[in-house]
């Protein structure tokens with residue numbers, strides 16, 4: 022099956038082949054869509070390999086924090102949640118839920134709880150992704166049993182991973198429809214406050230929020246460069262001491278990108294400030310207690 026070129030890459034002239042022909046090459050024009058997408062993300066260098074519409078959407082990802090005022094139709098909301106539901110889930114237990122919030126007052130209260138972020142306040146749709154053991158507890162207790170295994174740290178991981186995979190599927194679905202999104206970890210600043218706003222029962226924890234909306238065309242945020250292949254991908258065994266060169270190379274690329282966005286500093290500088298100063302985690306330093314009080318005790 023031949024698929025069409027993703028239209029966001031203007032300078033490509035390729036013919037595209039779907040993953041069924043995974044080893045088929047993009048027929049090169051002057052600059053292929055793949056080459057342009059790789060250069061944006063990793064700098065120049067990559068030349069050829071498979072390409073299709075799915076990869077184009079994934080490579081085009083950028084967080085969007087400013088939206089037009091346009092609302093999102095209910096059929097789109099249902100499609101995003103259906104895409105989320107289609108994500109893999111551990112043992113098919115489906116230990117996640119999502120609350121879709123459009124009420125302006127409720128979105129505003131969540132924005133305030135999440136560090137007063139405009140990217141939440143002005144989103145027409147705010148999705149709160151939940152690790153959810155309340156549904157399982159209802160099923161188990163109806164049979165007169167105890168949800169014993171929910172207390173293990175492994176269960177917390179199951180719920181958090183399930184919720185995160187579902188959320189990321191919704192991101193890709195959104196972007197494929199031309200919507201913009203940004204994850205909002207700020208909702209973990211005050212999990213109890215979020216639980217109150219959303220009416221969450223015990224054994225439900227808000228893992229991450231997702232602002233969804235039609236991108237404001239005036240927003241200048243671009244596709245953000247990432248660490249190169251050799252830094253993040255190890256072959257057969259992990260090697261810490263072979264990453265320095267790639268990290269230094271990325272620091273130069275990232276610094277140039279940040280500068281182009283009117284921001285200062287390097288990537289390694291961000292690692293240092295974010296991961297050495299306890300204040301950088303703000304109230305989330307207390308997340309263990311917040312998890313425990315919501316019914317995720319890490320036994």
Ligand SMILES: Cc1cc2nc3c(=O)[nH]c(=O)nc-3n(C[C@H](O)[C@H](O)[C@H](O)COP(=O)(O)O)c2cc1C
Nearest residue numbers: 082083084086138140203204205206207208229245
């Ligand atoms: C779990 C998670 C939580 C995040 N929380 C926030 C947030 O609270 N506010 C925000 O503006 N961006 C947030 N982001 C977006 C990241 O800053 C963004 O993904 C990162 O800088 C990379 O940029 P990109 O998504 O445009 O490639 C979050 C991302 C993730 C994955």
